[in-house]
Amino acid sequence: MAGIPGKVALVTGAGQGIGRGIALRLARDGADIAVVDIHEAAMKDVVAEIEALGRKAVFYNADIGNRNEVAAAIDHAESELGGFDIIVNNAGIAQVKPLSDVTPEEIDTIFRINLEGTLWGIQLAAAKFISRKQKGKIINACSIAGHEGYAMLGAYSATKFAVRGLTQAAAKEYASRGITVNAYCPGVVGTGMWKLIDSEFSKITGAPEGETYNKFVNGIALGRAETPDDVACLVSWLAGPDSDYVTGQAILIDGGMVYR
Ligand SMILES: NC(=O)C1=CN([C@@H]2O[C@H](COP(=O)(O)OP(=O)(O)OC[C@H]3O[C@@H](n4cnc5c(N)ncnc54)[C@H](O)[C@@H]3O)[C@@H](O)[C@H]2O)C=CC1
Numbered sequence: 699m700a701g702i703p704g705k706v707a708l709v710t711g712a713g714q715g716i717g718r719g720i721a722l723r724l725a726r727d728g729a730d731i732a733v734v735d736i737h738e739a740a741m742k743d744v745v746a747e748i749e750a751l752g753r754k755a756v757f758y759n760a761d762i763g764n765r766n767e768v769a770a771a772i773d774h775a776e777s778e779l780g781g782f783d784i785i786v787n788n789a790g791i792a793q794v795k796p797l798s799d800v801t802p803e804e805i806d807t808i809f810r811i812n813l814e815g816t817l818w819g820i821q822l823a824a825a826k827f828i829s830r831k832q833k834g835k836i837i838n839a840c841s842i843a844g845h846e847g848y849a850m851l852g853a854y855s856a857t858k859f860a861v862r863g864l865t866q867a868a869a870k871e872y873a874s875r876g877i878t879v880n881a882y883c884p885g886v887v888g889t890g891m892w893k894l895i896d897s898e899f900s901k902i903t904g905a906p907e908g909e910t911y912n913k914f915v916n917g918i919a920l921g922r923a924e925t926p927d928d929v930a931c932l933v934s935w936l937a938g939p940d941s942d943y944v945t946g947q948a949i950l951i952d953g954g955m956v957y958r
């Protein structure tokens with residue numbers, strides 16, 4: 699039985715990886731989906747996959763670090779799909795570098811996308827829910843790196859700690875409006891982001907390609923890498939009515955890596 703029939707969900711970074719997995723899962727749960735990303739060809743493929751599941755889907759090319767573009771994406775979702783109930787602020791970027799080498803430009807870029815992008819999604823989705831006089835669900839991408847800082851991923855970890863703080867503060871600010879705000883914290887998901895992390899580690903440490911990824915996966919208690927579908931199961935629950943009494947949480951879903 700579909701868990702969110704008739705709802706409209708916007709998913710950022712839905713062109714590939716975890717975002718694509720979430721978009722397809724929420725469509726299977728009964729929602730119509732606004733796919734937001736910066737890669738148009740990838741978005742068109744995901745829209746076609748959603749339509750094949752019998753749901754409506756639209757795409758919108760927006761850089762989440764640009765507030766006006768996020769606002770336009772939300773307006774587009776509402777006008778094309780006839781509602782707006784759930785936002786998944788999933789898009790993000792990684793950076794692999796020792797802290798000694800991080801430049802002002804790099805720190806600006808990663809905070810603009812991972813933190814500001816999430817803030818614009820929270821702020822503008824909440825404003826839309828309030829203007830529509832309805833409840834809403836805001837779901838943010840955090841990480842194990844939002845609970846524990848990782849060497850060579852210092853700037854990235856800082857953005858994810860910040861996302862956890864934003865999630866808690868937003869939950870408190872919007873609770874009285876019937877809006878819940880939560881985050882999912884994956885571990886090691888075999889996506890394009892991890893391909894990049896692995897290859898950047900190789901350049902810095904000289905480790906053969908694949909070694910860093912395998913080292914992280916070998917540390918997972920459940921004995922395998924995570925898939926986008928694993929993450930999407932949690933997001934499906936956060937998007938649906940069974941989590942209505944949950945807010946302000948950044949929930950670890952990592953197969954057993956970080957214990958809090
Ligand atoms: N892959 C992993 O192991 C983990 C990932 N995460 C988080 O999950 C989220 C998704 O990660 P992945 O799917 O692995 O990444 P990915 O790199 O495979 O996909 C990210 C998607 O976001 C889009 N994107 C990037 N910058 C954007 C921008 N400025 N505006 C709009 N779209 C943009 C990309 O085009 C891409 O389609 C990220 O926030 C990441 O930090 C968290 C924990 C673990």
Ligand SMILES: CC(=O)C(C)=O
Pocket residue numbers: 792841842843848851884885886891895
């Ligand atoms: C990519 C990520 O979120 C890690 C390494 O925790």
